[in-house]
Amino acid sequence: MAALEPQTWSRRGVLLGAGALAACGPAQRTAGKAGAAGGHVNVYTARHYDADKQIYALFKERTGIEVRALASNGDQLIERLRAEGEATEADLVVTVDAGVLWRLTEAGLLQGVTSPTLEAAAPARFHDPQGRWWAFSKRYRVIVYKKGAVDPAELASMDALTTPRFARQICARTSSNTYNLSMLAARIERDGRAKALAWARAVRGNFARDPQGSDTDQIKAVAAGECQAAIVNHYYFLRLKASGDAAERAIADEVGVVFPDQAGAGAHVNISGAGVSTYAKRKAAAVQLLEFFFTPEAQRAFQELNEEFPVRPDAELIPTLAEFGRFREEQVAFDALGRNQPEAAKVFEEAGWK
Amino acid sequence: MSTASYTPPRHPLPPPPPSRGRSRAAAKRRPVARESGGALAFVVAAAATLVCAAPGLAVIGMAIGAKGEMDATAWKLLGDALLGTITLIALGGAAATVIGAGAAFLVSLCRFPGRGVFEWLLAAPLAAPAYVLAFGYSSLTWAGGPVPLPLTGIAGAAFVYALAFYPYAYLSTRAALATQSAGALEAARMLGAGPRRALIGVALPLARPGIAAGAALIAMEIAADFGAASHFGATTVTTGLFRAWYAHGEPAVALRLASVLLIAAFGLLFVERWMRGRARIAGGTWRAPPKVKLSAPAGLAAAMFCGLIIALAFAAPLGWLARLAATRPASDFDELGRQLLNSFMLAGIGAAATLLVSIAIAAAARASQAGRAALFAASAGYAAPGAAIALGALALFGAAREMGLVGGLSAGLAVFMLVWTYASRFAAAGAQPIEAGLLRITPSHTGAARLLGAGRMRRILAIDLPMAAPSAAAAALIVFVEILKELPATLILRPFDFDTLAVIAYSYASDERLAQSAAPALMVTAAGLVPILLFTRRIDTARPGTRMGGR
Numbered sequence: 088m089a090a091l092e093p094q095t096w097s098r099r100g101v102l103l104g105a106g107a108l109a110a111c112g113p114a115q116r117t118a119g120k121a122g123a124a125g126g127h128v129n130v131y132t133a134r135h136y137d138a139d140k141q142i143y144a145l146f147k148e149r150t151g152i153e154v155r156a157l158a159s160n161g162d163q164l165i166e167r168l169r170a171e172g173e174a175t176e177a178d179l180v181v182t183v184d185a186g187v188l189w190r191l192t193e194a195g196l197l198q199g200v201t202s203p204t205l206e207a208a209a210p211a212r213f214h215d216p217q218g219r220w221w222a223f224s225k226r227y228r229v230i231v232y233k234k235g236a237v238d239p240a241e242l243a244s245m246d247a248l249t250t251p252r253f254a255r256q257i258c259a260r261t262s263s264n265t266y267n268l269s270m271l272a273a274r275i276e277r278d279g280r281a282k283a284l285a286w287a288r289a290v291r292g293n294f295a296r297d298p299q300g301s302d303t304d305q306i307k308a309v310a311a312g313e314c315q316a317a318i319v320n321h322y323y324f325l326r327l328k329a330s331g332d333a334a335e336r337a338i339a340d341e342v343g344v345v346f347p348d349q350a351g352a353g354a355h356v357n358i359s360g361a362g363v364s365t366y367a368k369r370k371a372a373a374v375q376l377l378e379f380f381f382t383p384e385a386q387r388a389f390q391e392l393n394e395e396f397p398v399r400p401d402a403e404l405i406p407t408l409a410e411f412g413r414f415r416e417e418q419v420a421f422d423a424l425g426r427n428q429p430e431a432a433k434v435f436e437e438a439g440w441k
Numbered sequence: 442m443s444t445a446s447y448t449p450p451r452h453p454l455p456p457p458p459p460s461r462g463r464s465r466a467a468a469k470r471r472p473v474a475r476e477s478g479g480a481l482a483f484v485v486a487a488a489a490t491l492v493c494a495a496p497g498l499a500v501i502g503m504a505i506g507a508k509g510e511m512d513a514t515a516w517k518l519l520g521d522a523l524l525g526t527i528t529l530i531a532l533g534g535a536a537a538t539v540i541g542a543g544a545a546f547l548v549s550l551c552r553f554p555g556r557g558v559f560e561w562l563l564a565a566p567l568a569a570p571a572y573v574l575a576f577g578y579s580s581l582t583w584a585g586g587p588v589p590l591p592l593t594g595i596a597g598a599a600f601v602y603a604l605a606f607y608p609y610a611y612l613s614t615r616a617a618l619a620t621q622s623a624g625a626l627e628a629a630r631m632l633g634a635g636p637r638r639a640l641i642g643v644a645l646p647l648a649r650p651g652i653a654a655g656a657a658l659i660a661m662e663i664a665a666d667f668g669a670a671s672h673f674g675a676t677t678v679t680t681g682l683f684r685a686w687y688a689h690g691e692p693a694v695a696l697r698l699a700s701v702l703l704i705a706a707f708g709l710l711f712v713e714r715w716m717r718g719r720a721r722i723a724g725g726t727w728r729a730p731p732k733v734k735l736s737a738p739a740g741l742a743a744a745m746f747c748g749l750i751i752a753l754a755f756a757a758p759l760g761w762l763a764r765l766a767a768t769r770p771a772s773d774f775d776e777l778g779r780q781l782l783n784s785f786m787l788a789g790i791g792a793a794a795t796l797l798v799s800i801a802i803a804a805a806a807r808a809s810q811a812g813r814a815a816l817f818a819a820s821a822g823y824a825a826p827g828a829a830i831a832l833g834a835l836a837l838f839g840a841a842r843e844m845g846l847v848g849g850l851s852a853g854l855a856v857f858m859l860v861w862t863y864a865s866r867f868a869a870a871g872a873q874p875i876e877a878g879l880l881r882i883t884p885s886h887t888g889a890a891r892l893l894g895a896g897r898m899r900r901i902l903a904i905d906l907p908m909a910a911p912s913a914a915a916a917a918l919i920v921f922v923e924i925l926k927e928l929p930a931t932l933i934l935r936p937f938d939f940d941t942l943a944v945i946a947y948s949y950a951s952d953e954r955l956a957q958s959a960a961p962a963l964m965v966t967a968a969g970l971v972p973i974l975l976f977t978r979r980i981d982t983a984r985p986g987t988r989m990g991g992r
Binding site for chain 1: 514517518579583584585593594597671672673674676680683684686687765768769770828831832835836838839842843848849850851929932933934935936937938939940944948949952953954955956
């Protein structure tokens with residue numbers, strides 16, 4: 088992608104990295120300030136998607152501001168931000184999963200920002216009341232099933248996975264996966280711990296095999312008939328469906344997708360979001376980039392390149408997403424996902440869900 | 442303990458009196474009786490230890506200071522995690538050691554069809570990260586793949602570890618066999634020992650330090666691995682650490698698990714020392730050991746054994762990934778060149794810094810008791826997960842920042858921190874083979890040097906280091922490739938807009954875009970192959986008294 092120019096600093100990195108520890112901090116800080124005038128913004132991101140790189144390139148085209156990104160795991164970025172404190176070079180922090188946004192907020196690493204553009208774009212439920220995080224895209228945890236073996240009506244609800252009908256027919260990934268944790272955290276918020284534990288235990292009792300692999304691996308296992316149903320994020324199915332590899336497209340043809348709990352709580356939804364770092368050195372540019380995530384072109388790029396649903400209610404859906412039809416989504420407050428994640432991990436452990 | 446078939450004279454000279462730090466000139470005037478450099482060795486050892494051990498110590502310190510109780514779930518997690526790691530070391534580690542040492546014996550001591558090619562090809566899988574093999578094998582054998590095999594959980598992880606990590610045992614055993622005296626084997630034969638007796642009675646004991654060093658490296662690699670274990674759903678101390686950290690949101694439990702790993706690393710090292718015993722190898726000639734020509738069926742079996750290892754550890758999983766990469770558009774490959782450059786730059790700087798520390802530790806370990814303690818302390822970082830060591834380094838950086846010693850984590854400082862973390866993690870990987878090489882320096886070498894009036898430091902520089910050059914080459918190779926493959930510390934400590942091949946391969950794979958991750962994964966493997974092939978040649982050609990590589 089365009090707009091990435093590491094040569095200048097990488098040479099400096101060699102020199103400084105090899106040598107003087109004391110000298111490089113202040114030198115680089117001055118360079119940072121000079122850079123702000125020249126127009127760049129630093130992003131810590133847990134999203135290493137091509138969609139985001141394209142959006143950064145678009146942002147530079149529109150505003151002249153260059154986006155410099157450091158992509159890593161969300162929880163590790165939290166530790167780096169903590170260690171850096173007020174000296175951090177990060178202006179905007181971008182991440183997937185509501186839990187990480189909550190932990191960032193709890194640690195005081197994000198500052199409240201708002202603007203008419205942001206307020207107009209993101210419904211109240213999709214941002215922190217104090218403006219510390221703003222969600223810009225959505226993903227759903229859905230059920231995939233083996234076509235021919237299962238009638239989708241049998242999977243109208245996540246509770247169906249606990250019934251004897253699906254004994255030894257469920258595939259799942261491990262419980263340490265964030266998407267599983269957030270899903271169970273939402274259930275704890277809705278139904279309480281005891282019911283959530285009973286659900287996890289019953290689903291675990293229906294496992295066809297020990298948890299392993301990724302969401303995509305669960306879809307492949309369903310297609311191969313190793314099990315009849317699995318819980319996955321919706322976009323993994325869409326990726327297989329649009330794959331350049333004919334064998335993968337054939338796998339997608341073998342499975343169907345259900346957005347569960349339409350008569351009840353609604354399908355579990357998780358978010359990608361961003362917030363301005365508490366010690367941002369380029370706050371204005373950070374807010375500008377945050378606003379840019381809600382422009383029609385960015386909201387479209389999240390769909391086209393990453394198969395995520397847009398947060399803007401007025402954003403037009405691309406055909407592949409529109410094909411799912413209209414559906415209800417779970418209404419649990421997103422901060423509950425983060426707050427309940429530690430409890431969810433314990434519940435999974437008690438349920439014997441590896 | 443010693444099982445060597447003959448015992449070399451331990452002390453041809455009376456032990457020297459304690460060092461008084463005399464100058465070299467003084468030492469020259471009074472040969473034998475005076476030593477110099479003891480204090481210097483101590484300082485070097487202390488400094489190197491501090492560099493290596495500081496992040497690990499920070500982790501242990503944080504674990505002690507962390508709030509949060511260990512409840513029943515946490516204890517259960519700790520128990521499961523320990524059991525998983527021990528099982529994996531017992532299964533995967535043992536298999537890797539047997540495969541690696543067995544292959545090294547075959548190519549070093551036997552003649553069979555294809556031996557010359559296998560000799561260097563067997564080192565190639567060292568370039569493939571364990572997580573790449575795990576992704577390749579899951580894609581090959583799980584649902585949707587062409588070869589249905591039950592490679593899951595502990596069994597799957599053990600299978601991948603055996604294939605990914607056997608080159609450590611292979612290289613260190615080969616280095617031991619290549620540099621040890623061919624005379625011992627010739628003498629055994631002249632005394633009427635058959636090939637089998639020469640192998641079991643002479644070659645095996647002579648190679649034991651090398652095998653033990655390889656086994657220790659393998660065990661530590663297994664203990665620290667995250668990618669493969671988590672992909673196969675195996676609960677280990679490292680995956681448990683991340684589960685506690687990310688899922689439970691309990692840094693206390695996570696840090697305690699990291700401390701367990703660090704302490705376990707000390708245990709492993711202790712076992713390695715104990716296995717090595719008091720074996721000291723004497724012998725001065727540097728010739729390739731005599732090779733036994735295998736009979737046609739035996740030769741064919743040997744060739745098939747080596748071929749099978751390479752097929753399983755390299756050709757099958759990587760070939761499958763190459764097939765996946767071929768489904769991607771050419772635009773995917775645009776940035777790989779720059780990422781390759783970034784990888785080489787980091788690995789180059791990191792390996793140079795790490796090797797310096799490794800040499801300092803290994804030399805100090807030879808020179809003094811404090812040095813041996815330093816080697817021991819420094820080695821713990823190798824078995825700890827990179828992310829834990831990176832956390833420790835971040836904490837130290839945070840403390841330094843609060844004291845006003847440094848500013849933000851600028852590009853230069855980020856690279857510095859990364860290099861430090863690499864040195865902390867991999868100094869042991871470097872120091873182990875160097876020290877094993879130093880062990881082959883005989884008391885008579887030392888005695889002759891002392892008779893000629895060489896002080897301790899001079900002996901280290903003029904005799905020990907040149908003689909350890911083949912081992913140092915192996916060490917440099919291992920560390921360079923380790924850093925190419927390194928993930929967690931590189932992920933969290935690297936500067937803005939700076940992606941390495943390993944980072945990109947892992948990012949795509951963790952986003953379940955395996956086909957997109959295949960190209961950078963293959964590139965990181967290819968990048969590691971170049972130095973591996975270069976250095977494995979030099980292990981063979983290096984001789985004392987010549988520069989490494991013997992030009």
